[in-house]
Amino acid sequence: MLSIIVFLPLVGVVLIAMLSKERESAARLIATAIAAVDLILASLLAVNFDVTGGMQFIEKFDWVSGVGIQYYLGVDGISLPMVFLSALLTLVAVVASWKIEVKPKAYFAMILLLEVGMNGVFMALDFVLFYVFWELVLVPMYFLIGTWGGPRREYAAMKFFLYTLFGSVFMLVGIVALYLQAGTFDIVALTDAGLSPTFQWRVFGAFFLGFAVKVPVFPLHTWLPDAHVEAPTAASVLLAGVLLKMGTYGFIRISLPILPDAAAQWSPFLAALAAISIVYGAAVAFAQTDMKKLVAYSSVSHMGFVMLGIAAGTAEGITGAVAVMFSHGVVTGMLFLLVGMVYERTHTRVIEDVRGLSSQVPVAAGLMAFASIASLGLPGLSGFVGEFLSLVGAWRSDMWPGWVITAAVGVLLAAAYMLWLVQRVVLGSPSHAVAEIEDLEPREIAVLLPLVALTLGVGIYWDLLLRYVDPAVRGLTALMGA
Amino acid sequence: MSGYWLLIPEYLLLAGALSALFGDLLPGGERSSAVLGALAAFAAAAFAGFIGTAEPLFGGMLVFDPVSVFARVSLAALTGVYLLWSGGRGTGSERSHEATALVLLSVVGGMLMCGARDMVALFIAIELSTMPAYVLMGYRRDDDRGLEGTLKYFLLSMTTSLIMLYGFSFLFGITGVTGYAEMDLTGAGVLGVLAIVFVFVGLLAKLSAAPFHYWAPDAYAGAPTSSVAFVSTVPKIAGTVAMIRLVEALAPGATQLPLLLSVVAVASMVLGNLAAYPQLDLRRLMAYSGIAHIGYVILAMATNTSTGLAAAVFYMVAYALPSMAVVMIAAEEGSAVEQLSGLADRRPWTAWALVVFLLSLVGIPPMAGFFGKLYLFTAAFSAGYRALVVLAVLMSVVSAGYYLRIMREAFFGERVSTSAVGRSIPASIALALLVAATLGMGIAASPLLGYLGVSF
Numbered sequence: 001m002l003s004i005i006v007f008l009p010l011v012g013v014v015l016i017a018m019l020s021k022e023r024e025s026a027a028r029l030i031a032t033a034i035a036a037v038d039l040i041l042a043s044l045l046a047v048n049f050d051v052t053g054g055m056q057f058i059e060k061f062d063w064v065s066g067v068g069i070q071y072y073l074g075v076d077g078i079s080l081p082m083v084f085l086s087a088l089l090t091l092v093a094v095v096a097s098w099k100i101e102v103k104p105k106a107y108f109a110m111i112l113l114l115e116v117g118m119n120g121v122f123m124a125l126d127f128v129l130f131y132v133f134w135e136l137v138l139v140p141m142y143f144l145i146g147t148w149g150g151p152r153r154e155y156a157a158m159k160f161f162l163y164t165l166f167g168s169v170f171m172l173v174g175i176v177a178l179y180l181q182a183g184t185f186d187i188v189a190l191t192d193a194g195l196s197p198t199f200q201w202r203v204f205g206a207f208f209l210g211f212a213v214k215v216p217v218f219p220l221h222t223w224l225p226d227a228h229v230e231a232p233t234a235a236s237v238l239l240a241g242v243l244l245k246m247g248t249y250g251f252i253r254i255s256l257p258i259l260p261d262a263a264a265q266w267s268p269f270l271a272a273l274a275a276i277s278i279v280y281g282a283a284v285a286f287a288q289t290d291m292k293k294l295v296a297y298s299s300v301s302h303m304g305f306v307m308l309g310i311a312a313g314t315a316e317g318i319t320g321a322v323a324v325m326f327s328h329g330v331v332t333g334m335l336f337l338l339v340g341m342v343y344e345r346t347h348t349r350v351i352e353d354v355r356g357l358s359s360q361v362p363v364a365a366g367l368m369a370f371a372s373i374a375s376l377g378l379p380g381l382s383g384f385v386g387e388f389l390s391l392v393g394a395w396r397s398d399m400w401p402g403w404v405i406t407a408a409v410g411v412l413l414a415a416a417y418m419l420w421l422v423q424r425v426v427l428g429s430p431s432h433a434v435a436e437i438e439d440l441e442p443r444e445i446a447v448l449l450p451l452v453a454l455t456l457g458v459g460i461y462w463d464l465l466l467r468y469v470d471p472a473v474r475g476l477t478a479l480m481g482a
Numbered sequence: 483m484s485g486y487w488l489l490i491p492e493y494l495l496l497a498g499a500l501s502a503l504f505g506d507l508l509p510g511g512e513r514s515s516a517v518l519g520a521l522a523a524f525a526a527a528a529f530a531g532f533i534g535t536a537e538p539l540f541g542g543m544l545v546f547d548p549v550s551v552f553a554r555v556s557l558a559a560l561t562g563v564y565l566l567w568s569g570g571r572g573t574g575s576e577r578s579h580e581a582t583a584l585v586l587l588s589v590v591g592g593m594l595m596c597g598a599r600d601m602v603a604l605f606i607a608i609e610l611s612t613m614p615a616y617v618l619m620g621y622r623r624d625d626d627r628g629l630e631g632t633l634k635y636f637l638l639s640m641t642t643s644l645i646m647l648y649g650f651s652f653l654f655g656i657t658g659v660t661g662y663a664e665m666d667l668t669g670a671g672v673l674g675v676l677a678i679v680f681v682f683v684g685l686l687a688k689l690s691a692a693p694f695h696y697w698a699p700d701a702y703a704g705a706p707t708s709s710v711a712f713v714s715t716v717p718k719i720a721g722t723v724a725m726i727r728l729v730e731a732l733a734p735g736a737t738q739l740p741l742l743l744s745v746v747a748v749a750s751m752v753l754g755n756l757a758a759y760p761q762l763d764l765r766r767l768m769a770y771s772g773i774a775h776i777g778y779v780i781l782a783m784a785t786n787t788s789t790g791l792a793a794a795v796f797y798m799v800a801y802a803l804p805s806m807a808v809v810m811i812a813a814e815e816g817s818a819v820e821q822l823s824g825l826a827d828r829r830p831w832t833a834w835a836l837v838v839f840l841l842s843l844v845g846i847p848p849m850a851g852f853f854g855k856l857y858l859f860t861a862a863f864s865a866g867y868r869a870l871v872v873l874a875v876l877m878s879v880v881s882a883g884y885y886l887r888i889m890r891e892a893f894f895g896e897r898v899s900t901s902a903v904g905r906s907i908p909a910s911i912a913l914a915l916l917v918a919a920t921l922g923m924g925i926a927a928s929p930l931l932g933y934l935g936v937s938f
Contacts, residue, residue, distance in 0.1 A: 067860075169875035
């Protein structure tokens with residue numbers, strides 16, 4: 001089951017590659033079909049998932065036997081929402097880019113290849129396999145940004161690739177060190193390896209570099225605005241929606257349970273970086289004149305809440321972290337899609353030029369307002385759940401309260417810059433660029449609707465998400481306490 | 483002496499070389515020559531694999547252990563792929579049947595190097611392997627720059643051979659034997675150190691490791707690109723095997739050896755990777771990148787553990803595959819990096835193959851280069867070379883910069899040149915084989931590693 005979910009998109013890649021030049025418009029149909037089937041399979045996974053059952057749907061056999069590398073997949077309540085998110089956002093990304101005209105074959109093949117890597121990262125339970133999928137993600141994203149991106153795409157693609165590679169090679173060193181110490185690449189078995197605190201501290205540092213670049217945590221975030229601004233809409237959606245989560249997922253899946261002593265030692269440092277990321281991201285978002293950049297910096301701020309929950313290390317904190325990860329994926333996906341849709345019509349992303357959407361394109365404007373309000377964490381929408389829980393978790397941990405207060409200020413800032421965005425873009429009298437544009441077409445609304453539904457669903461009925469996350473996180477904290 | 487049949491692969495290569503010389507008289511001309519040669523090489527690879535491990539020959543002069551078998555098969559198979567490609571291209575360069583013969587003769591030497599555990603056998607094998615390479619590098623008689631490059635290559639290669647031979651004479655003087663089995667340098671003092679320095683300086687220069695590398699970029703840049711594809715990659719596999727055998731034999735009595743090797747490893751990794759950056763000619767760029775990769779290999783040799791040495795050979799093959807392929811593509815498209823511009827539009831399949839090769843060289847999974855690096859770094863880390871491993875991984879990030887530059891040119895570059903080469907089916911097959919091998923050596927390497935004895 002899991003292997004099918006991971007490698008089905010690869011089948012799509014092969015099918016698309018074999019299309020002849022004349023029939024390249026069929027690429028989007030293949031990609032849509034494959035991504036849809038993958039989403040259905042991921043949903044079946046969620047339906048058949050036993051919330052109290054720990055690691056499930058396990059597939060495990062020797063891969064490179066002499067060295068102890070396994071092909072080992074499994075999902076628990078933390079990875080399941082991520083797998084679902086990546087399958088959903090892939091489908092959304094594919095349908096959202098139906099109109100792509102430049103090299104459609106390569107474009108859709110890259111998105112499907114990206115899905116292989118994303119799903120794989122969230123399912124892999126062997127370190128080498130994890131690393132394989134982790135790096136696999138770099139390649140399609142490099143091409144998506146570099147080929148279909150904005151004017152500075154080559155620079156942005158290169159920066160994205162090198163930055164992330166820089167982080168992940170340190171992760172590789174950490175993996176090698178862990179392997180030589182404990183004699184296994186098995187992520188589950190390593191949780192009770194009984195590693196000495198000094199050793200843990202060093203390995204944590206190596207993993208920190210790998211994960212923190214991906215999240216990204218201040219001050220390792222500078223690749224993100226470039227990549228986001230230059231990336232095509234669908235790539236932005238996947239980048240913010242899924243790729244950033246790989247970093248925090250790494251902390252939760254690997255750093256916390258395998259290196260619990262080090263996690264406790266590093267916690268004040270992580271908390272400080274989290275709080276700084278929250279406020280810094282928010283403050284910089286304030287100053288942006290480009291909508292896409294604003295959303296990009298708001299991501300830095302939101303991912304700070306995830307890091308805050310992780311730094312807290314309490315059950316509430318980690319549950320909150322996972323909830324923010326899920327919600328941010330959905331909401332930021334919406335925001336990037338809407339910014340992209342507006343851009344397609346007005347050919348500008350400058351906030352000044354895009355005023356008064358509501359009178360001209362009420363549907364787009366309404367959805368924009370909805371997504372912005374969801375992003376600022378209004379109770380009743382999904383963003384609130386995670387931020388609330390991670391703040392509570394952080395407050396209850398032995399973290400310095402100053403960081404929690406700083407983070408709470410960040411919530412206010414988020415409300416301010418998001419509402420200001422709504423005020424400028426949605427309300428007011430239409431600007432010149434907006435005057436002639438048409439409202440969203442049915443395809444575009446269909447792309448956004450599932451995301452709206454999830455935002456409302458999770459926001460009103462928390463249990464929809466937390467029934468998966470909570471038991472898994474309690475298992476995790478039990479491991480850390482032991 | 484009943485073991486002569488063990489050398490069937492070498493006989494096949496020799497027969498291939500001789501028939502290639504006359505193959506141009508067959509219908510099909512130069513092409514049939516290359517096809518004959520490719521067939522001989524593939525047959526040699528199959529036989530070498532079929533024969534497998536065996537008792538040593540000539541009283542221990544030639545051994546047939548797993549490393550030797552793996553290296554012999556890889557050498558012959560890569561040569562087959564190379565000849566398939568060069569024959570299929572049929573660029574009509576004069577006397578290409580002679581080139582085929584020279585390549586095969588050079589590989590005979592390489593095959594013997596893989597098994598040699600005796601100084602005399604090794605020296606003869608090295609000379610047999612390098613002599614044809616001189617001719618291949620200077621193949622275009624009318625090109626002055628090429629002649630300069632090849633002259634440099636010839637003179638320096640001869641000098642290093644002689645330095646190595648000088649070292650061998652010291653070793654013989656100290657120990658009184660030429661076979662590695664009884665060679666023991668313990669208590670040899672300064673003379674022993676001198677012997678080791680001479681021997682390894684010679685070998686390192688042949689492998690183009692820094693600081694003995696300076697001939698490589700000039701020689702490659704002056705030579706026909708299609709010759710560089712062979713000379714800069716395949717013989718290095720044999721050289722690596724020859725070197726790990728010497729390390730194995732001499733390290734017990736020479737405590738300075740790991741230090742010497744780690745210095746060379748650091749110098750090669752840093753210099754190779756940094757110097758590759760500004761290069762505009764793919765041959766020069768790949769020459770420097772080769773220096774960098776040999777640095778990683780030497781890092782593994784410095785460990786002198788059986789796993790480290792086996793990982794070194796595995797890595798060398800994992801490097802040679804994509805590296806040869808990149809230079810092949812350069813030979814088809816033109817050797818300046820910017821001539822690759824627009825490759826993705828002209829030849830999308832080739833462009834994506836190039837991506838696989840380049841990413842393998844960076845060390846991105848699931849390509850062979852990643853797994854090679856994983857085993858190599860794990861071996862070095864467990865032997866205590868932690869700082870060097872960190873340096874090595876940082877350097878592989880640095881290397882991503884210039885490999886991505888090639889990729890960027892091929893995919894995002896403005897189309898400036900048009901490919902002069904027509905499509906040829908054998909050449910495409912050759913590239914496809916290299917793609918399959920580059921992926922396969924990573925994903926399905928389990929039996930191979932077990933065979934080589936890589937385990938931690």
